[in-house]
Amino acid sequence: MPAPVASADEPLMRAYAAGDASAFETLYDRHQLRLWRYLLRSVGDAATADELAQDVWLRVAREAPRYTPSAAAPGRPPARFTTWLFTLAHHRVVDHLRRQRPTLSLDEPLHDELTLADTLAAPSGFGPLRQIETRQQAVQLLAALDALPPEQRTAFLLQAEGEMSVAEIASTTGVGLETARSRLRYARAALRRKLEHLA
DSSP, rough: OOOOOTTTTHHHHHHTTOOOOOHHHHHHHHHHHHHHHHHHHHHOHHHHHHHHHHHHHHHHHHGGGGOOOOOSSSOOEEEEOOHHHHHHHHHHHHHHHHOOOOOTTTTTTETTTTEGGGGSOOOOOOOHHHHHSSHHHHHHHHHHHSOOOHHHHHHHHHHTTOOOOOOHHHOOOOHOOHHHHHHHHHHHHHHHHHHHGGG
């Protein structure tokens, strides 16, 4: 996967830091659904995902004056805004999971009769998530994701929802590049085995 490149998000963060509130609204509109799905799939509870998302966006607002796309590693281009955003989200998830690990039925209503399985209907751009066509397939994918070891699930979701490279996942989760690559490989292999009948 190519190294991250700057996107239109970084100028928006600078504009927001300079006082342009509409820039924050644009960033929020652009990324709030993917961020919420990542949080929901990580913690399994809509109210908690809402709370964590609010915390993350408040942190984005608070850190805006100090935000600078940091170098991912020496000799690499600056990290993207989404990498920073999903890293903030990952740290909030880790903090939450240290305190407790709630469980949620795939069919339990989250908001206005929306269920966890229904959240997969929103477009997502990675592998098996692209292939989900029915609610039953969504339920099967969520069950397969839930069955992954936590480290593999995290790596998969950071790539699927955060569109992170392997290097960004390694940096975010505090592991070596080969460990991150292995976690993704094992997660994909496990999901492929469990979901091969959906193809």
